[in-house]
Amino acid sequence: MPELDLVSKGMTTCQGCAMELIARAALEVLGPKTITMTPPSCSAIITGNGDETGWGIPCVQTVLMSLPAFASGVSEALKIQGKNDVKVMGYAGDGGTFDIGFQALSGAIERGHKAIYICCNNEAYMNTGGQRSSATTIGATTKTTPTGKKEVSKNIDFMLLHTPLAYQATASVGDIRDFKRKVAKAAEKDGPCFIHVMSPCPSGWKYPTDQTIAIAKKAIRSGMWLLWERENGKITINRKPADFDAIPEYLHSQKRFSRLDDETTEKIIAEARTRYQTLLKLSELELN
Amino acid sequence: MQKLVQQRLKKLEAMPKLIGPVSVKVSDVPTGTWRYRRPVIRHGDCVKCGICAEYCPCGVIEKTEGKMVIDYTYCKGCGICTTECPKKAIDFVLESECNKEGD
Structure with a gap:
């Protein structure tokens, strides 16, 4: 029997899975006084089935569409009991955030409950075999888009x-220290916080398991993934993309982009450039 | 509203204290059996920066007694530590060769 970690070591996530690393890093910062919840997704592997669990803290297995609603309920209950030092962490994938859980998320944010929502984006419904989600990059081959997403x-x-x-931020497993800093910042806020983390998936993106962190680093460097945060109505860009021409290198290191033609590659690069230019413009403004 | 909350809280206090949710066991699968290649640290080249421990998804690398130690019971053999090591001080050895040497 191992020592009781905040996340157990003997977990049956895939080899090289970044989702487990994100859970570990987040709980290292938040500490044992946290209540967590997961929707049915890869993160439900940590919550476990039967009488087993992987979390060393209280956890709730929610339904897919209403994780933020669960989080708001737990958060309000803690407020009534006066337990202000207990944090609530929602831990969902991209399907439970972008598609199915979006209306519950927007509702919870509007009501302003104190909770930290971590979205671990692996760009498809990986737990059910890799179907396309609305987070999937254009041109990527998934089970439901065998010729590439349009x-x-x-x-x-x-x-x-x-x-x-x-507090709103994007983070990546390629820079785990930056992610930990952002979680620590979110833990101090008295309101809804959203952290969007890139989490490469070796089985769905089809690359060797040892390349998980390397691919996340490539995405940051090439500008496919932007690191920024929004706080007090101000956007701060944490790291400038070094070179947009490195995007093809990022794309070709994954087998899911093997059907990509030159036209789509150009489109992806142009889109990444526009995204960064928009963000630059937004960072000059005062938002609310 | 406050009165109702107070009533409810009193009811909750009267209930037996819950120790935890339905789970009573911690997941403890010996995932080391999945491994077909194992990371082996060359302690001579290791500078003990701890980057391997920071990026290990399973959290099996720890710094004990001044050196990095890998827990092979749970190491799945993904190889992230071997690519992320700045000194390239971790070898990725085939499991079959390890058994031959007897370690």
């Missing part, structure tokens, strides 16, 4: 810019 992915960070979040 639509551009949903930009949830820009969608949530107009919501009264106390």
Whole structure:
């Protein structure tokens, strides 16, 4: 029997899974006084089935569409009991955030409950075999888009810019120290916080398991993933993308982009550039 | 509203104290059996920066007694530590070769 960690070691997540690393890093910062909840997703592996669990803290297994609603309930109950030092952490994937859980998320943010919502984006419904989600990048091969996805992915960070979040940030497993700093910042806020983390998936993105962190680093460097945070109506860009021309290198290191043609590659690069230019413009403004 | 809350809280206090949720066991699968290649640290080249422990998804690398130690009971053999090590001081050895040497 191992020592009781905040997240157990003997977990049956895939080899090289970044989701487990995110859970570990988040709880290292938040500490044992946390209540967590997971929707049915890969993160439900940590919550476990039967009488087993992987969390060393109280956890709730919610339904897929209403994790933020559960979080608001737990948060309000703690408020009534006067337990202000207990944190609430929602831990969902991209399907439970972008598609199915979006209305509950927007509702919870609007009501302003104190909770930290971590979205671990692996760009498809990986737990059910890798079907497309609205977070999937254009051109990516998934089980339901065998010839490559035709639509551009949903930009949830820009969608949530107009919501009264106390703290909003994007992070990546490629820079785990930056992620820990952002979780620590969110833990101090008295309101809804949203952290969007990139989490490469070795089985769905089809790359060797040892490349998980390397691919996340490539995405940051090439500008496919932007690191920024919004606090007190001000956007701060944490790291400038070094080189947009490195995007093809990022794309070709994954087998899911093997059917990509030059036209789509150009489209992806142009989209990444526009996203960064928009963010630059937004960072000059005073938002609310 | 406050009165109702007070009533409810009193009811809750009267109930037996819950120790935890339905789970009574901690997941403890010996995931080391999945491994077909194992990371082996060359302690001569290791500078003990702890980057491998920071990026290990399973949290099996720990710094004990001044050196990095890998827990092979739970190490799944993904190889993230071998690519992330700035000194390249971790070898990725085939499991079959390890058994031959007897370690």
